Amino acid sequence: MTIPSLKFNADGLIPAIVQDAHNKRVLMMAWMNAASLEATLQTGFMNYWSRSRKSFWRKGESSGHTQKVLRWFADCDADTLLFEVEQIGGACHTGFTSCFFQEFSLDGTPREIAETKVFDPEKTYSN
């Protein structure tokens, strides 16, 4: 399935913001190509395109930390997507719930990270 109105960039990619459907925390931002969007909609689970590895990537394929899509949106320019998901485990490969665990003050100083990791990435990715 394709959605003709969506605008992929010159590399054929579109950014996808991922938000916890229940508490609304923003978990991560990643990129999709048309095939990963199609796989996401067909399976109901988030699939991405890894720009660094240049490969299709099903979220949770190594970690088990899948993201089930509950709702999704395109923005007014049709060039950014927003997904509300049910996150299993943590979204971040570092072990945190969200990739946005590092807060900064307005003067640019990193704030102390108060939350703790929800999984141990060394154990999760060692198999």
Next chain:
Amino acid sequence: MTIPSLKFNADGLIPAIVQDAHNKRVLMMAWMNAASLEATLQTGFMNYWSRSRKSFWRKGESSGHTQKVLRWFADCDADTLLFEVEQIGGACHTGFTSCFFQEFSLDGTPREIAETKVFDPEKTYSN
């Protein structure tokens, strides 16, 4: 002020996700260059870089719909930013609260838009 750890892309830009600090709704995603990030942190209000107009852009300069920064975060790769803001009026130039007003079903069909606009863009941008 600069934050050396942040990674701007080949065009010198970094994506900024903007979320309502109070109800956690994702309002928009836009791009910043180093100067707009610096202006954002110095003034406490969101400033962007418009890729289409190739210009610096203070959010609300035409509409009055400013975004006051309450908290901000970088992600684990330091290549995406998240801002929690106090939004005046609506974030979207179409008149909606959020740019993500168009929901789709998993089969790719646009859902009916239930919410209403919070301002009239023809009046807001006519001056």
